[in-house]
Amino acid sequence: MDAIILQILNGLDKGSAYALIALGLTLIFGTLGVVNFAHGALFMLGAFCAVTLSRLLQLSHEVVDDTRTDFLGNPLTVDVPYVYDIFGESAGAAIIDWAVPLAILFAIPIMILIGVVMERGLIKHFYKRPHADQILVTFGLAIVLQEVIKYFYGANPIPTPAPSAFVGSFDFGAVLGFDPGSIVYPYWRLIYFFFAAIVIAAVFAFLQFTTFGMVVRAGMADRETVTLLGIDIDKRFTIMFGLAAAVAGLAGVMYTPINSPNYHMGMDFLVLSFVVVVVGGMGSLPGAVLAGFLLGIIEAFASMSEVLEILPGINQIVIYLVAIIVLLTRPRGLMGRKGVMED
Amino acid sequence: MTDQVTNASGAPIPAAQTRRDARDRVLGLGKKDFGLFLLVIALTMLAPFILNPFPEGSALSQFNAGYPDLMQRFVIFGIFAIGFNILFGLTGYLSFGHAAFLGVGSYAGIWAMKLLTLNVIPSIVTSIVVAGLFAAIVGFISLRRSGIYFSILTLAFAMMSFALAYSVLTPITGGETGMQLQYFDPRILDGPLEPGTTPRANLFGLEMAASYQLEVGAWLFTFNAGYYIAAIVMLIAFYLAIRIFRSPFGMMLRAIKSNQQRMNYTGLNSKPYTLAAFIISGMYAGLAGGLLVAMDTQVGAERMFWTASGEVVLMTILGGAGTLIGPVLGAGFIKYFENIVSKINESTLEAWFAFLPGGLSDAAVAVVYPFVGKGWHLTLGLLFMAVVIFLPGGLVQGGSKLATVFRRDRNAGPVEGAAAEKRQAAED
Numbered sequence: 001m002d003a004i005i006l007q008i009l010n011g012l013d014k015g016s017a018y019a020l021i022a023l024g025l026t027l028i029f030g031t032l033g034v035v036n037f038a039h040g041a042l043f044m045l046g047a048f049c050a051v052t053l054s055r056l057l058q059l060s061h062e063v064v065d066d067t068r069t070d071f072l073g074n075p076l077t078v079d080v081p082y083v084y085d086i087f088g089e090s091a092g093a094a095i096i097d098w099a100v101p102l103a104i105l106f107a108i109p110i111m112i113l114i115g116v117v118m119e120r121g122l123i124k125h126f127y128k129r130p131h132a133d134q135i136l137v138t139f140g141l142a143i144v145l146q147e148v149i150k151y152f153y154g155a156n157p158i159p160t161p162a163p164s165a166f167v168g169s170f171d172f173g174a175v176l177g178f179d180p181g182s183i184v185y186p187y188w189r190l191i192y193f194f195f196a197a198i199v200i201a202a203v204f205a206f207l208q209f210t211t212f213g214m215v216v217r218a219g220m221a222d223r224e225t226v227t228l229l230g231i232d233i234d235k236r237f238t239i240m241f242g243l244a245a246a247v248a249g250l251a252g253v254m255y256t257p258i259n260s261p262n263y264h265m266g267m268d269f270l271v272l273s274f275v276v277v278v279v280g281g282m283g284s285l286p287g288a289v290l291a292g293f294l295l296g297i298i299e300a301f302a303s304m305s306e307v308l309e310i311l312p313g314i315n316q317i318v319i320y321l322v323a324i325i326v327l328l329t330r331p332r333g334l335m336g337r338k339g340v341m342e343d
Numbered sequence: 344m345t346d347q348v349t350n351a352s353g354a355p356i357p358a359a360q361t362r363r364d365a366r367d368r369v370l371g372l373g374k375k376d377f378g379l380f381l382l383v384i385a386l387t388m389l390a391p392f393i394l395n396p397f398p399e400g401s402a403l404s405q406f407n408a409g410y411p412d413l414m415q416r417f418v419i420f421g422i423f424a425i426g427f428n429i430l431f432g433l434t435g436y437l438s439f440g441h442a443a444f445l446g447v448g449s450y451a452g453i454w455a456m457k458l459l460t461l462n463v464i465p466s467i468v469t470s471i472v473v474a475g476l477f478a479a480i481v482g483f484i485s486l487r488r489s490g491i492y493f494s495i496l497t498l499a500f501a502m503m504s505f506a507l508a509y510s511v512l513t514p515i516t517g518g519e520t521g522m523q524l525q526y527f528d529p530r531i532l533d534g535p536l537e538p539g540t541t542p543r544a545n546l547f548g549l550e551m552a553a554s555y556q557l558e559v560g561a562w563l564f565t566f567n568a569g570y571y572i573a574a575i576v577m578l579i580a581f582y583l584a585i586r587i588f589r590s591p592f593g594m595m596l597r598a599i600k601s602n603q604q605r606m607n608y609t610g611l612n613s614k615p616y617t618l619a620a621f622i623i624s625g626m627y628a629g630l631a632g633g634l635l636v637a638m639d640t641q642v643g644a645e646r647m648f649w650t651a652s653g654e655v656v657l658m659t660i661l662g663g664a665g666t667l668i669g670p671v672l673g674a675g676f677i678k679y680f681e682n683i684v685s686k687i688n689e690s691t692l693e694a695w696f697a698f699l700p701g702g703l704s705d706a707a708v709a710v711v712y713p714f715v716g717k718g719w720h721l722t723l724g725l726l727f728m729a730v731v732i733f734l735p736g737g738l739v740q741g742g743s744k745l746a747t748v749f750r751r752d753r754n755a756g757p758v759e760g761a762a763a764e765k766r767q768a769a770e771d
Contacts (some may be wrong), residue, residue: 055445137731139653271502274495278492313507313512315511316503317503317507331488
């Protein structure tokens with residue numbers, strides 16, 4: 001029992017990342033009808049927003065500290081971050097420590113801007129072109145974005161730690177009445193899951209309960225009629241693209257403490273996210289979220305050593321295997337709508 | 344259906360014209376295609392000269408691509424791209440997992456060399472057959488869907504093959520270290536080698552690595568046995584591709600691309616055609632994989648990673664999907680970039696821009712540097728995007744556009760433009 005709970009928990013954090021990226025992909029696909037292969041790159045850009053902010057906060061200037069001396073007996077020069085000068089030493093240290101959560105605020109406007117520029121500058125011209133062309137041009141864009149990041153940040157992963165308050169693990173075993181230590185789970189992964197849940201809930205609430213969201217949903221269902229009613233649906237869809245980019249970016253920001261970001265992390269996630277979207281059903285938002293968590297959990301279960309003893313290597317291929325089975329038995333995916341990308 | 348021969352608009356063609364057409368055909372190729380084929384023959388056979396235009400030791404000699412390893416890659420990836428183009432260019436099915444067939448072909452090839460003989464012919468034949476069988480299985484399942492679903496299915500199969508080759512199938516694939524030939528391999532037909540000798544692939548005793556070097560003045564030309572064997576194989580593959588393009592079968596594949604529904608309504612089942620195209624394309628990939636093994640006698644699983652599948656897509660699109668020569672050009676272009684442009688470093692750039700005044704030359708180096716050397720992928724990505732955006736027909740379309748601009752006969756322009764538009768409309 002405890003092993004099962006542990007695997008479900010393990011699946012949740014990866015599943016959260018899949019679900020967030022797949023949600024953004026589906027938003028773009030459902031609104032604009034574009035297959036965005038650059039979405040993984042947006043996830044990666046989000047992660048590098050966090051890296052950038054933490055570097056910006058640590059920008060420092062040298063100050064001679066008269067009270068201490070270095071090994072030669074000269075007064076020691078220490079690097080003092082500018083934030084210390086502005087907020088004082090303790091508040092400054094706390095700000096640096098909390099760089100990753102703060103990066104959420106930093107990333108949202110940047111990612112929305114990137115998304116809107118991408119849509120207006122490039123994707124707009126591809127609505128009328130075949131899906132293959134859309135895949136190809138966004139694939140090219142993904143290569144360009146990741147090479148740009150590689151040029152500025154180098155090829156090595158950049159460790160970006162979580163705030164020290166969240167380092168350590170939460171002992172589920174003790175809470176749920178199992179042996180203490182049988183189910184331990186890092187705090188940050190727990191936070192990641194809750195964060196993902198909040199973002200997903202916010203996106204759904206935005207679409208469900210606001211007038212803007214209602215218009216967007218109407219546009220997804222029947223673009224032509226909405227246009228005939230005199231609503232500038234293109235403008236709203238552009239904003240939705242920005243929103244989808246922001247969701248991917250936030251997924252990336254919060255993922256940095258779990259996995260040190262490097263320039264090709266987006267591509268690694270993209271392939272899986274596409275599988276998730278297709279399994280969930282193209283164009284279905286609940287499907288994307290459901291399939292994200294489902295595949296994350298399935299992957300976690302397949303990595304159990306008991307399973308690996310029976311089926312060696314299954315953890316490497318289980319997602320693809322599930323995707324193949326789902327696509328062949330339920331051609332529209334788990335929750336796909338009728339008439340969306342039937343072929 | 345009648346037996347009467349009709350032209351494109353459906354009107355019967357006079358018998359005399361058909362006879363003349365038949366007489367004009369050489370090797371079963373039309374006049375234009377035969378010209379193209381001759382051009383490709385000339386280019387591949389003279390490649391050691393053409394690719395080495397700069398004398399040894401000169402500043403530009405690093406742009407020389409006429410060394411065996413790279414020339415082999417040109418033709419082998421040319422084969423891979425030709426095969427991919429038979430699927431994507433003709434039927435429009437975008438496979439994102441084609442590297443799996445290349446990898447499977449490579450593994451099959453190396454096992455044939457380990458178990459049978461070091462001669463490359465059985466090894467290459469094994470590669471083609473095994474990759475064809477694998478493609479039949481993958482194609483049978485994946486082709487039940489089309490569009491993005493097909494792409495994802497092929498991608499899923501390729502990633503599964505990659506993951507398995509990396510983990511569970513280690514006894515067959517060598518896992519992370521890959522597969523190499525050993526002197527103690529059982530080779531039934533050859534018998535084991537002397538301990539300590541390095542096994543080398545050969546063709547009836549002619550080693551792949553054997554080269555003849557010709558020095559003409561400051562120039563050094565290398566004629567490599569492996570390259571010429573691969574080039575001849577590529578010419579055969581290219582010839583077969585032309586025949587497929589011009590055959591009724593090829594026409595059927597194009598019909599699938601332009602309107603599959605209409606085809607179904609006329610009572611034709613498109614599945615056997617797409618599956619056949621998929622298998623042929625997989626066999627081409629297997630052939631490329633077998634040749635790769637024949638040249639360097641080793642295999643690694645990274646050959647099957649999805650980036651390798653992406654690369655062949657890049658090659659085909661860059662050159663011109665659906666054209667005959669496009670994929671070969673694209674393959675050559677990308678491999679040239681990968682091997683030559685990636686070698687340009689900061690000091691080379693400084694030497695080039697040395698003629699500019701101090702500040703300017705530094706600025707020029709700073710501007711160009713991100714795009715060459717390790718950053719060549721950036722250039723490739725930008726170029727690829729530009730091609731997809733502005734030249735959906737790839738470099739071939741760019742070339743023909745240029746040709747139209749420069750042609751003296753201005754009347755040709757509108758005619759070609761109209762033809763291109765018609766083609767574009769047919770593809771949409």
